[in-house]
Amino acid sequence: MATGRRIAVLSLSFDRLCRLPALLTLAALFLAPLGVIAVYSLLTRGAYGGVELPWTLENYARLWDPLYAAILWRSVWIAAVSTALCVLLGFPLALFISRSGPRKNLYLLLVILPFWSSFLIRTYAWMFLLRDTGLVNTLLLAFGWIRQPLPLLYNDAAVILGLVYGFLPFMVLPLYATLERMDKTLLEAAADLGARPLDALFRITLPLSLPGIRAGAVLVFIPCLGAYLTPDLLGGGKSVMVGNLVQNQFTTARDWPFGSAVSLTLMAMVMLLLMVAARSKGEDLL
């Protein structure tokens, strides 16, 4: 009996002891809260906010309501367009960085730096540029190119612009890593055999960088899909995405069960994407 207990204590090895505090913190403050909303999503909305019995699947059924289905669809669409634009902007940039020799680190830093500086303020910067009395409209009016301010802010295009601006580094970094690992002699061989640079780009570099594009696309699509701040500030309530729907249910609408169901649906979509992405192996960070 006593030896059994001693072995149990000893088996709490030092490395396990090191992992324990973080694991307990995440279990208590991340996994448990997710569990609570999983339970709430199956309950009924209380008369004064909150939740009550009976158990129901009604909250998930409501997602098929055309009003909410449209918001889900719209979020997927906006995230997809933003991701596509990130590929278009990110691929040439990653290619440029991977080919710029000793300046690589500087150019890479110029991609990372805006990413770490305040997301809120970077979104605000676009409000400053795009609103009716913003810099772009002011300049266009001053040059006499327009008579009325253009409605640049508070629409889907502004939201997509904000998302691309916010998450472009997520595309560039994995793409750069893939391009950096590419065997450069393949390009030399192609050139020796008479391929023009553009041919080599489309028939060698691009196909070989597909894993990077795929990894980047997942990393961009996920935060775009769950975006809240960007559609809120740049879409101005007109461009509602899933994130705003969730926030609304927990504040103004006070429908916690439905808000929980939407949250879990969003999580499910993220997990599904990750499972698809896990098939094509990416960088192993943890």
Add this chain to the structure above:
Amino acid sequence: MSRLLGLYAAVVYAFLHLPLLVLAVFSFNASRFTRWEGFSLRWFRAALTNTQMAEAAWNSLLIAAVSTCASTILGTLAAYGLWKRRSRLLSGSLYLTLLTPEIVTGVSLLVFFQWLFRFPGLQLGMHTVILAHITFSIAYVTVVVLARLRTLDPSLEEAALDLGAPPWQAFLRVTVPLIQSAIAAAALLAFTVSFDDYVITSMVAGVDSETLPMVIYAIARRGASPELNAVSTFIVTALGALVLISERLRGR
């Protein structure tokens, strides 16, 4: 073709950097409007004397300082534990905190805290914000520290163990000194992430714990203000400096 690529890259870099640069330039504008009327520091002065902002900035600093200390310790220990032996449960949970949409993390914490608050004497406030920040910062610390540990020669620690040092002593006296610059880099990133967070914070903040991003959001929501431009310039510069130092420490 390489010239074309360079041009394209220049345009993308402009897209990444011009908005903040333009904002910074206009924060020195004498005019309240988006028309340049000369250099002035009046909006910086106005921002500095704004008591609501000062109070919020103090709250943000306090929250970021406390949560950075806690998450750096937890995250470093977790990285070390994961370096020694993989744990799918822990690394999976850490990944999940990075990939879960912030709004979902925010509302689930809100619901969780409200559920706990059925016990008397508990309410939303600085402590709930700090707990939330610790939770989402751990993964950033672990990623940075683990990346450094992976470059480390394990035989250094094994030598200490062979010479009879208990594991915790080998960790504290051999491994930690070797990775201290990475730990510092991780702490700076955790601080940045905490100081900047709006979405999760706004969900779990109480009446006494308004942070700077919450004030900024409220002003931005109403439109724009030159005072906000000044605050933005200040924050972006400060956080940018922290990130540069962090990258430096990490690259060594």
